[in-house]
Amino acid sequence: MSAYNSLNELQKGQTAKVKALAATGSMRRRLQDIGLIEGTRVECLQISPGGDPIAYLIRGAVIALRLEDSSNILICQ
Amino acid sequence: MGLTNNSLGIKAVDSGLAIKKVSSEDKVVALAGNPNVGKSTVFNNLTGMNQHTGNWPGKTVSNAQGYCSHNDKNYVLVDIPGTYSLMAHSVEEEVARDFICFGNPDAVVVVCDATCLERNLNLVLQAIEITDNIIICVNLMDEAKRKGIIIDTDRLSIILGVPVVATNARKKNTLYKLMQALEELLISQKKATPIKIEYESDVETAINAMLPALVRFKDVISLRWLAIRLLDYDETLTKQLNEFLGCDLYSDEEINTKLREAKGILDACDISAEKLQDKITSGLVLTAEKICKQTVSFKKRNYNSSDRRIDRILTGKTTGIPVMAAMLTVIFWITLSGANYPSRLISNGLFRMQDILTELFNNIGAPDWLHGLLVLGMYRVVAWVVSVMLPPMAIFFPLFTLLEDLGYLPRVAFNLDKFFKKCGACGKQALTMCMGFGCNAAGVVGCRIIDSPRERLIGIITNNFVPCNGRFPTLIAILTMFFIGTSVGMFESILSALLLTCIILLGVVMTFAVSRLLSKTILKGIQSSFTLELPPYRRPQIGKVIVRSIFDRTLFVLGRALAVAAPAGLLIWVMANVTLGDYTLLAHCSGFLDPFARLLGMDGVILLAFILGFPANEIVFPIIIMAYLSSGSIMEYERLSDLRELLTLNGWSWITAGSTMLFSLMHWPCSTTCLTIQKETKSLKWTAISFVLPTLIGMAVCFVFANTARLFV
Numbered sequence: 001m002s003a004y005n006s007l008n009e010l011q012k013g014q015t016a017k018v019k020a021l022a023a024t025g026s027m028r029r030r031l032q033d034i035g036l037i038e039g040t041r042v043e044c045l046q047i048s049p050g051g052d053p054i055a056y057l058i059r060g061a062v063i064a065l066r067l068e069d070s071s072n073i074l075i076c077q
Numbered sequence: 078m079g080l081t082n083n084s085l086g087i088k089a090v091d092s093g094l095a096i097k098k099v100s101s102e103d104k105v106v107a108l109a110g111n112p113n114v115g116k117s118t119v120f121n122n123l124t125g126m127n128q129h130t131g132n133w134p135g136k137t138v139s140n141a142q143g144y145c146s147h148n149d150k151n152y153v154l155v156d157i158p159g160t161y162s163l164m165a166h167s168v169e170e171e172v173a174r175d176f177i178c179f180g181n182p183d184a185v186v187v188v189c190d191a192t193c194l195e196r197n198l199n200l201v202l203q204a205i206e207i208t209d210n211i212i213i214c215v216n217l218m219d220e221a222k223r224k225g226i227i228i229d230t231d232r233l234s235i236i237l238g239v240p241v242v243a244t245n246a247r248k249k250n251t252l253y254k255l256m257q258a259l260e261e262l263l264i265s266q267k268k269a270t271p272i273k274i275e276y277e278s279d280v281e282t283a284i285n286a287m288l289p290a291l292v293r294f295k296d297v298i299s300l301r302w303l304a305i306r307l308l309d310y311d312e313t314l315t316k317q318l319n320e321f322l323g324c325d326l327y328s329d330e331e332i333n334t335k336l337r338e339a340k341g342i343l344d345a346c347d348i349s350a351e352k353l354q355d356k357i358t359s360g361l362v363l364t365a366e367k368i369c370k371q372t373v374s375f376k377k378r379n380y381n382s383s384d385r386r387i388d389r390i391l392t393g394k395t396t397g398i399p400v401m402a403a404m405l406t407v408i409f410w411i412t413l414s415g416a417n418y419p420s421r422l423i424s425n426g427l428f429r430m431q432d433i434l435t436e437l438f439n440n441i442g443a444p445d446w447l448h449g450l451l452v453l454g455m456y457r458v459v460a461w462v463v464s465v466m467l468p469p470m471a472i473f474f475p476l477f478t479l480l481e482d483l484g485y486l487p488r489v490a491f492n493l494d495k496f497f498k499k500c501g502a503c504g505k506q507a508l509t510m511c512m513g514f515g516c517n518a519a520g521v522v523g524c525r526i527i528d529s530p531r532e533r534l535i536g537i538i539t540n541n542f543v544p545c546n547g548r549f550p551t552l553i554a555i556l557t558m559f560f561i562g563t564s565v566g567m568f569e570s571i572l573s574a575l576l577l578t579c580i581i582l583l584g585v586v587m588t589f590a591v592s593r594l595l596s597k598t599i600l601k602g603i604q605s606s607f608t609l610e611l612p613p614y615r616r617p618q619i620g621k622v623i624v625r626s627i628f629d630r631t632l633f634v635l636g637r638a639l640a641v642a643a644p645a646g647l648l649i650w651v652m653a654n655v656t657l658g659d660y661t662l663l664a665h666c667s668g669f670l671d672p673f674a675r676l677l678g679m680d681g682v683i684l685l686a687f688i689l690g691f692p693a694n695e696i697v698f699p700i701i702i703m704a705y706l707s708s709g710s711i712m713e714y715e716r717l718s719d720l721r722e723l724l725t726l727n728g729w730s731w732i733t734a735g736s737t738m739l740f741s742l743m744h745w746p747c748s749t750t751c752l753t754i755q756k757e758t759k760s761l762k763w764t765a766i767s768f769v770l771p772t773l774i775g776m777a778v779c780f781v782f783a784n785t786a787r788l789f790v
Binding site for chain 1: 161162164192193194195196199351354355358359362363365366381384385388389392393394395397398491492494495496498504528604606607608609610611612613
């Protein structure tokens with residue numbers, strides 16, 4: 001539906017910029033609190049043994065997100 | 078949070094705001110900060126207390142307080158849980174926010190991680206909006222230096238308009254500057270002019286429109302902050318604010334008028350509630366970004382590359398889980414093979430002491446019953462507890478603490494989250510399970526790091542499937558005696574470590590199964606979202622870890638066990654020596670339980686020991702030994718190696734041993750844990766479920782195991 005990719009599509013080692021958050025409510029706030037706002041640069045660092053969650057480098061910190069949540073973060077190059 | 082006086086037992090669940098000052102002159106200082114930035118280390122080094130520290134987010138989940146003095150002034154320090162934000166998403170964040178906002182601290186110290194300053198500044202800015210009496214403590218400067226990150230703290234202080242000190246909390250002397258800054262701020266009343274976070278102009282107009290209605294609160298709260306919070310409605314915060322200000326804010330005429338006016342301004346600019354929230358948070362994040370650009374510089378581009386390399390192995394697709402299992406086995410192997418010899422030494426020593434005591438009692442002509450009560454009852458159980466428990470604990474705790482210090486535990490959560498997710502639970506439950514290894518009560522309190530109430534309950538109910546240090550030595554002792562033999566060769570010790578790993582894994586599997594069962598039945602609900610920080614690896618302070626874990630964890634836990642063991646020893650001796658009819662009380666009780674216990678592959682004495690061990694699991698095995706010893710056998714069993722013979726004489730087979738181990742892994746939580754669950758869930762129903770569920774499962778497993786095994790004998 002969206003013209004943008006979501007964060008979960010990012011391959012290991014790739015970086016992208018956050019375009020918008022599709023998450024709502026408390027998750028939206030939590031994502032913003034860890035620094036995910038429009039324009040934030042994110043790098044995909046490490047995929048866990050189960051394939052989910054995936055660890056991202058966000059503003060100098062390594063944060064693991066589940067697919068359900070990362071798919072709600074729209075990105076652009 | 079781990080095992081200290083503060084975190085164990087009932088005290089552990091105290092999250093209240095009751096601050097105890099020694100004198101009314103004392104200044105209350107709150108230590109805030111993101112999770113895992115070394116707040117507890119700062120706290121410990123300043124207060125000389127032993128709040129447990131570890132390299133993982135969410136270790137401190139309730140407020141701890143301690144005292145320190147500097148230049149003859151006294152301070153009460155409050156270590157509050159680490160949070161990314163003061164907009165409370167989980168219980169621990171609420172605890173933190175409520176203390177900064179409504180706990181009336183004289184000053185707030187926000188501890189920051191120098192290696193990740195930008196993210197930390199978000200919280201700093203939020204705190205600055207609430208209070209002027211604030212000091213920023215940029216901690217972990219040594220780590221930053223090692224990574225080639227340079228922070229201009231003077232510049233930072235000028236931009237933020239509040240005092241900034243650079244510290245290295247592991248080195249006490251660097252904290253001197255922090256105390257100097259605190260003294261200047263509090264005693265000399267040097268007034269700070271903190272930075273004002275600018276939001277978009279429309280938002281600013283709305284905030285300014287609110288201010289006139291709030292002027293009456295200007296002495297108790299920051300008006301600008303209050304205005305923003307009123308615009309950005311939050312249910313729980315509103316409740317707290319109403320209570321704190323003694324006024325129902327949203328039904329106040331004047332406030333409501335202004336609120337409508339402000340909302341009108343926002344509506345006119347097409348700013349919905351969600352958009353407003355976005356604008357507020359991005360205002361903070363962008364300000365933090367701007368400040369960092371001016372104050373932080375990086376010498377190395379890939380300053381985190383070694384962490385990434387380690388992560389590739391420890392959390393890799395193929396390596397992550399095998400490495401984890403291997404590490405667990407190695408730790409158990411070191412514990413098992415290392416504990417054997419000291420155990421023997423200690424038991425020899427303690428039982429020689431018993432002979433001396435007996436001689437002493439004989440010499441002073443003490444009556445037999447007194448000797449029996451004190452020496453054969455109390456002293457002997459205590460001696461068993463010490464010799465069985467002390468060595469494994471003194472080895473296991475430091476090893477585990479090293480992993481914790483290194484930053485490995487969040488990686489465990491990362492590795493296992495997929496499985497937890499499949500069971501409808503939260504990956505952070507892995508962290509609370511790790512705490513459960515130390516003490517289930519601490520693990521239950523630790524479940525506060527889980528955001529969703531549903532997943533938190535699952536974590537609380539299943540925590541008991543991880544054997545705590547009270548059950549751990551029991552498992553080790555039985556395993557060594559029945560499946561390995563006490564003469565430890567290389568092969569046997571590895572085998573025993575593998576077996577122990579299997580038992581622990583069984584506990585983990587049960588945790589998953591029960592979590593799944595719960596989330597499919599009584600705890601149905603949608604999966605909540607999940608953010609987990611993987612902190613940078615830090616070099617563990619080996620010397621300190623060993624000293625710390627032996628002195629405050631091991632000795633403390635041992636002390637608690639002994640406090641229960643001594644009266645239990647008395648009781649057992651009395652039960653074994655008071656006769657009712659033809660049999661002793663002990664025989665009556667165990668005889669009564671015996672038929673049922675046999676169904677589960679055990680005997681009446683074992684089940685009785687589990688029941689008597691309700692106050693502390695540590696004493697279960699010693700009680701079993703005591704009960705056998707006192708039921709008429711004249712032989713002296715005083716070495717661990719003799720125990721197998723004693724148990725076999727009392728009808729133990731490998732089936733008994735297996736059933737006892739299984740039941741030890743899966744039965745009711747100890748009394749402290751039950752009380753803690755009651756406090757945490759505030760519900761008798763969930764406490765009862767936490768009690769009954771593992772018990773029923775344990776009984777079922779033992780029944781199946783024992784009766785299947787009997788077919789093969």
